[in-house]
Amino acid sequence: DAKTTQPNSMESNEEEPVHLPCNHSTISGTDYIHWYRQLPSQGPEYVIHGLTSNVNNRMASLAIAEDRKSSTLILHRATLRDAAVYYCILRAWAYNTDKLIFGTGTRLQVFP
Amino acid sequence: NAGVTQTPKFQVLKTGQSMTLQCAQDMNHEYMSWYRQDPGMGLRLIHYSVGAGITDQGEVPNGYNVSRSTTEDFPLRLLSAAPSQTSVYFCASSYRTSNTEAFFGQGTRLTVV
Numbered sequence: 001d002a003k004t005t006q007p008n009s010m011e012s013n014e015e016e017p018v019h020l021p022c023n024h025s026t027i028s029g030t031d032y033i034h035w036y037r038q039l040p041s042q043g044p045e046y047v048i049h050g051l052t053s054n055v056n057n058r059m060a061s062l063a064i065a066e067d068r069k070s071s072t073l074i075l076h077r078a079t080l081r082d083a084a085v086y087y088c089i090l091r092a093w094a095y096n097t098d099k100l101i102f103g104t105g106t107r108l109q110v111f112p
Numbered sequence: 113n114a115g116v117t118q119t120p121k122f123q124v125l126k127t128g129q130s131m132t133l134q135c136a137q138d139m140n141h142e143y144m145s146w147y148r149q150d151p152g153m154g155l156r157l158i159h160y161s162v163g164a165g166i167t168d169q170g171e172v173p174n175g176y177n178v179s180r181s182t183t184e185d186f187p188l189r190l191l192s193a194a195p196s197q198t199s200v201y202f203c204a205s206s207y208r209t210s211n212t213e214a215f216f217g218q219g220t221r222l223t224v225v
Contacts, residue, residue, distance in 0.1 A: 043216035
């Protein structure tokens with residue numbers, strides 16, 4: 001299973017942009033890059049995913065390096081509610097197997 | 113649309129007891145999985161299923177059994193509970209493609225004494 005590497009923690013001030021990095025040097029051509037976040041005492045929730053091109057949605061943007069060996073989740077204006085653990089995951093589907101393997105994630109602290 | 117529903121939300125077991133954690137989804141998802149999360153740690157995959165009648169082991173399967181007789185339900189059975197199984201358990205489901213999001217339940221907090 002392809003692995004991801006993320007910093008243990010990051011800090012931001014409210015209303016500032018946040019760039020959360022993820023390295024995935026062993027990514028294969030069919031792996032999608034997914035991001036989830038987990039708020040305190042809740043289950044993980046989906047944030048965004050992509051394959052090769054940069055992606056935007058109402059929650060965040062995902063910037064994918066040209067060689068796909070790294071990606072960055074961008075929160076354009078951090079709020080206190082964005083304080084969570086953010087997980088970068090590679091997801092690949094093959095016949096009769098489909099694993100979502102979580103790493104340790106990045107704990108984001110947001111200060112007022 | 114209820115999403116992914118886990119029951120119970122909290123449970124206390126004595127060592128050696130058995131129990132079943134329930135997980136149900138109403139989105140017709142083929143893929144379902146169980147994770148455990150220990151304090152301060154990430155999620156570890158216990159078992160997963162890509163469809164009714166098909167299950168496979170994840171990273172930490174020992175001490176747990178699963179079966180998938182219907183698309184909607186994916187119960188997790190603890191055969192003989194041990195204190196090391198004290199954890200928060202999450203169930204997830206999604207369509208069977210890597211180009212889609214997974215949905216998670218709110219978790220079951222299990223304490224084995």
